[in-house]
Amino acid sequence: MAIEKNYYTIDPQGKLLCVKCGVPLIKGKAKFMYLDNGFPVELPVCPSCGFVYVPEELALGKVASVERALEDK
Amino acid sequence: MSQIQERGSTHVYKVNRISKEEIDSMAERCVYEEPPFCSAACPLKLDTRAMLRAAAAGDFKKALQLYEKVAPFPLILSMGCEAPCEGVCRLCEVGDGVAVRAVENALARCAPQSRTGLVFRTKKRKTAAVFGSGLFPLFLAGELEKKAYPITVFCEQEDLAAFLHCETPFLDEEAFALELGRLKGKDIDFVFGCEIDAAFFEEKRAQFDVVCASARVAKTVFPDAVCDEALMFFEPQKLVMGCGEGVMAAAFGAKKAALTVDRLAQNLDPRNTRGQEGAIETRLYTDLGEAKALRRVELPAGGYDLDRARKEAARCIQCHCEECLKSCAYLRHYKKHPGLLAREIYNNTQIIMGDHQLNKPMNACTLCGQCTVVCPNGFDMAHVCHLARQNMVSTDKMPLAPHEFALLDMLFSNDEAFLCRPQPGYESCRYVFFPGCQAAAIAPETVKAAYADLCERLEGGVALLLGCCGAIGDWAGRYEMTEQTRAFLDRELGKLGEATIIAGCPTCRKELSDFVSAPVTGIWDVLETIGLPEGAEKLPRPMALHDACGARGDEATQTAIRDLAAQLGCELADTPYSGDRSPCCGYGGLTAYANREVAAEITEQCLERSELPYLSYCMACRDRFARQGRESRHLLELVYGANACETPDISEKRYNRLTLKKELLRELWQEEPIEMKLDFSVEYTDEARAMMDERMILTDDVIAVLDEFHKSGEAILDEDGLMVARRRVGNATFWVKFSLEGENAFRVHRAYSHRMRVEKREG
Incomplete structure (x- = not known):
């Protein structure tokens, strides 16, 4: 079986809680998409409702820099 | 709420061509790369400005190296050259021009020489012969040696000193000794005591790929020889030959002749790709406003020593045109003259695949037109950047992000x-x-x-x-x-x-x-x-x-x-750069949105x-x-x-x-506007408010997120006990960290956004 590539991984380690479902977020599969480019990642996801959490550091760091790079393509 | 469609993909493989003529017609207005007046007037194309700069900095070795690039025998040239550079020096208009020749002479006599003779060089395979003696054969031999031709000189004299002395009676004893040392150091074979007549010439020429001769030898061997001065060439006999009199004519003739030798050695027509030779016109503009030290450093009978040469060289104002760079913080930020930046920005629009690295500079110009006013040739950077932006938009390669906030504001x-x-x-x-x-x-x-x-x-x-x-x-x-x-x-x-x-x-x-x-x-x-x-x-x-x-160009206003x-x-005080020369405040051209760093520098410059x-x-x-x-x-x-x-x-x-x-609708037209009532209240910490301004997040965006949370209840409780909710609005996802302050009351602590979409994936 091919090893799946992940560009970024965050494990919430039970520290985040989904308010709606009342369950801790777990490390789950998610995907960033921008300008027709996709990036598989592992982010905190609610196992019940599927809410994907993008922490501030990630949004302003890695995500922002990839956005800039793609915008200049 | 208005929205703007984001471009669909980065995989757009088309460009709208901008013709080379159009690029050239604009970029060529910039005279930054034009040669200074001294170099333009010099038939040998000496980089006088760089030589004087090095001398002024006390780097005499480098200064001499620059001079030796055009003068294999620098003392002969500096003592015999007519110095056309001195006559066109811009300082002549306000005082004494720089005594270039005297500085050159000091360098040739006193500056440390580089030890190029010891460096191993691979020689060319084609061989050259020079017949005769005098300034032209001497200079030509020096030029060809520099080009690494195996070279043999056939002369009538009995030794090297006699060869050098021919046509250089103006050298004093010290100068003669120095130049003789230089000549000895060069890798040139000499055959002395030759009686050069037609028979001797014909016998020897067969042994070489290219043959050259002094004017006198050429006339002796071929009485009908006529020199084509542009090439220093007598074509019927494939003979490179000298003509003209004087040191400069010989030095310039040798330069042209050496190029002709190059072409002949490559079996090419000597007229082939010669570039611009000799003195040229320059369009350079020089601001003489800051010219100081208008009088020459006194020249003693024996010439300058290195200290005086350094002082005289330091009088050079290093002619260059930076009128736009002086006035425009944007151009200074990118440290590029507009001719170069314009070409790079045009090239940026023509990239079919890959990174458009000039997007940022292209979007950082305020399009204010100040450069066009301050440039002596009316260079129009605003036109370049505006055209480039339109071009990128037309091919769907223009990123929306830098301008989206401003465009939404317009809507x-x-x-x-x-x-x-x-x-x-x-x-x-x-x-x-x-x-x-x-x-x-x-x-x-x-x-x-x-x-x-x-x-x-x-x-x-x-x-x-x-x-x-x-x-x-x-x-x-x-x-x-x-x-x-x-x-x-x-x-x-x-x-x-x-x-x-x-x-x-x-x-x-x-x-x-x-x-x-x-x-x-x-x-x-x-x-x-x-x-x-x-x-x-x-x-x-x-x-x-x-x-x-x-209001640029609008005198009435x-x-x-x-x-x-x-x-x-x-009580108004006038400032430098007012009226038509006024800079933009940093808002124009959307610089304040697309490049805050440059915009801040522009504003700062306005206030200075x-x-x-x-x-x-x-x-x-x-x-x-x-x-x-x-x-x-x-x-x-x-x-x-x-x-x-x-x-x-x-x-x-x-x-x-x-x-x-x-208020105006209510007060003047008695119309009661429809108010949208929220069924929750929102307050912001000072930190959140400042953060939102910095990150271009509107209260409307935050309210949209909270409204979504209010309806769906979807949020995360983070480690700090704050709720985090999100909503996609237009082309961005906004995240808000907030606390509940009673029923239906929110206190916003932080907000951030990203443009990427994110979703759960299966598997």
Whole structure:
């Protein structure tokens, strides 16, 4: 079986809680998409409702820099 | 809420070609790379400026190396050259030109020589012979040795000293010894004591690939020999030959001859790709304003020593044209002269696949046109950047992100905040007041007071139009949006009849004049005619006037503003770069959105011109100066005694426009605006408010997120005990960290956004 590539991984380690479902977020599969480019990642996801959490550091760091790079393509 | 369609993909493989001629016609206006006058006048193309710079810095070895590049025998050249460079030195216009030849002579005599002779060099395979003696054979042998030809000189003299002495009687003993040393150090074979006649010549020439001769030998061997001076060549006999008299003629002749030897050695026509040879015209511009040390360093009988040579070289003003770089913080930021930057920006638009690394510089120009005024050749960087932006938009390669906030702001101005009404009591009006989007956003009370005054003192009715003139779309290169905006405004203005537009902003005045058929004037022109209203008051201290870039080339507006300031009694101090030479405040061209760093540098440079409070007549200038901490006033604030808000943030600027519209509708047209009521309340920490302004997040965006949470209950509880909710609005996902402060009351602590979409994936 091919090893799946992940560009970024965050494990919430039970520290985040989904308010709606009342369950801790777990490390789950998610995907960033921008300008027709996709990036598989592992982010905190609610196992019940599927809410994907993008922490501030990630949004302003890695995500922002990839956005800039793609915008200049 | 308005939205703009993001481009669908980065995989767009098309470009709209810009012709090379179009690029050249613009880029060639920049004279930065033109040679200085001294080098242009030198047939040998000596980089005099660099040589003098090195000498002035005390790096005599490097200075001599630069001189030796064109002069294999620098003492002979410096003592015999006619020095055309000295006559064209720009310092001659204000004092003494630099004594270049005396500096060269000092370098040739006293500077440490580089040890090139010891460096192993691979020789060329083709061989060359030089017949005869004198300056031309000497220089040519030096040039060919530099080019690494195996070279043999056939001369009549009995030794090297006699060969050198021929035609160099002007060398004193010391100079002769030095040049003899140089000649000995060169890798040239000599055959002395030759009796050069036709038979000898014919016998020897067969042994070499290329043959050269002095004019005298050429005439002896071929009495009909005529030298083609451009090539130093007698073509029928394939003979490279000398002609002309004097040191410079010999040195220049040897340079041309060496190139001819190159071509012949390659079996090419000697006319092939020779480039520009000899003295040329230069278009370089030099500002002599800062020229100092106008008198030459005294020249002793024995010439300069190195110390005096250094002092004389230091008088060189290093001619170069940096007029635009001096005045434009944007060009200085990128450390590039506009000719080069323009070519790079054009090239950026022509990239089919890969990174467009010049997007940022392309979007950082304020399009203000200052460079065109200060450049002696009228270089137009604004045209270059504007055309490049439009080109990128046309091929769907232009990123939306740098301009999206401003474009949405334009749509907001012409949608939710838009208002177009005739004066109450009138069906059609003679005038329509168009204060501009920034005036409504930053100084709503000033707009109200100005409108009330115009209604009261102008006859025939004054309509009001609150909206954006379309400059934002135009600056972003979004020609379709611009056209739509213009068509919309044209329709709305058309409803008012042929009302004369009274613009409150010089940029609006210029933009509107471009597409509306009705006459457009400025409120400053109207005030000049009808006089100042009662209560108009100056600031009781001197002010520095900042001319708006929107009024560049508009002398009438600049004069009217000064007249009004004088009527107010303002004490105005003139600043460097005023009038047509005024820089942009950093808002123009959307620089403030696309590149905050450059915009801040531009604003800072504006403020460096004076310590005084600034008076401006563009609300964006007023706002940017105030944000930078300087006391700042718009002329209309003084005229109407109604101050602008001090540094409103991006949300307040929107709120101000909406509130102005609502209040005017209520107060003047007795219309009750529809208020959207939220079923929750929101408050912001100071940190959140500052963060939102910095990150270009509006309160509307935050409310949209909280509204979504209010309905769906979807949020995360983070480690700090704060709730985090999100919502996709337009092309961005906004995240808000908040706390619950009782039922239906939120306190916002942080907010951030990203443009990427994110979703759960299966597997």
